[in-house]
Amino acid sequence: MDNSFASLPSDFYTRLMPTPLPAPYLVATSASAAALLGLDQATLAEQASLDILAGNSVPDGAQPLSAVYSGHQFGVWAGQLGDGRAILLGNADTPSGPIELQLKGAGLTPYSRMGDGRAVLRSSIREFLCSEAMAALGIPTSRALAVAGSDQGVYRESVETSAVVLRMAPTFVRFGSFEHWFYRKQPEQLKILADYVIDRFYPQLRAEENAYAAFLREVTRRTAELVAQWQAVGFMHGVLNTDNMSILGETLDYGPFGFMEAFDRGHICNHSDQGGRYSYGNQPQIGHWNCYALGKALLPLIGEVKAAQDALDVYQSAFAAKADQLMRAKLGLATAQDDDRDLMEAMFTVMEDNHADFTQFFRRLGALRVDAVPDAAAMAEAGANHPDAPVRDLFLDRAAFDAWAQRYRARLRAENSVDADRKLAMDQVNPKYVLRNYLAQVAIEKAQNKDFTEIARLLTVLERPYDEQPEHEAYAALPPDWASHLEVSCSS
Incomplete structure (x- = not known):
């Protein structure tokens, strides 16, 4: 191991060792994340590995530190923040490039403020599962290698047990890392x-006339495309503060996240977000707002307001292009037509009016046959034997769905869409399995009783989100009634 971040001046971080986790035990491991480091799960189960995962020892060559940064939280400048419970061990060389290893929940740091530096088992399991689920969905994200638990109690709303999750990413530098120095008026x-960051992650930008403007443009583009990918699978981050935004355009810091179920553009997955700033429908504009905050911080380096503005202007076009591409793929459209956005907007309206399940709608839509129902009269007469029943039954207002389906069928016919080919393509972009809150809750409750088998089983399902997996059909089911009472918040 090495630690490239430690090569920066000492005011960028504080060197410190993790606080040991008493009597640790292994909760979960990811084979695919381990493979990135050239490790296997058997190695992670060894005592020496467990000691590292729990922060009780550090790997050879590690230079543990916690980084300082600042940020806007819920749109308000919060001042200095920093790694309040995270310790960066360093980076490991891999065939795909250096990957930083960070322990989250590893104890007090100078940036903990009023916190205790620990993470609870509940939130650690959620971050572990969602990091790996997002990677399997093909969405840029930090990864999670493993979770180590302990019976050590920590207090949130009640006393819970503590845990440490080992996170992996090329870098944990975030928008707020730059804001920190801008607001402190320290341009050096x-x-x-x-x-x-440019030399390590964007060296090609050195060829640009203004490398700092080019850097802002590239981060803005990546951020726009990332948010479009979130929207396409119904993912809600929940806490899109500038200190939670990766400088590489990766999903970072899984707190109160959620996947859309009954479709509602105003849905708020974070119980702490009283004003709905980070609702599903607001995510695109919040991503843009955060890029503006980064642009302001970089302005002393860029030099000209127009150059910064030009860099930021790529957001809207990049988001729109990516969102259109993804949505056409989700609808099985092989070509682009001028009225596609009208078709999509009509679809979202009827979904929202009927509270149709987001994931099931797109997955079941792939089975729709272009010529199965020739006209509206036949649709009405078909009743329970309607050929569209699997997707149609997600709607209380069947007639509203039928009207939209007529438009959709006409659009498919216009490009001579072939049912079998279209379904195959749609199944590759519309997941059958996502990390619904109730699935995570079941795994968490079992883990709180030292039964970790459900975490492993759920991870196995989520690692193949586009496959049918008939043996795991129950994991694709609509949430049970009790799930409506689940709440996730910033407390972890």
């Missing part, structure tokens, strides 16, 4: 950090 440190 701002330049040092920008040069470090």
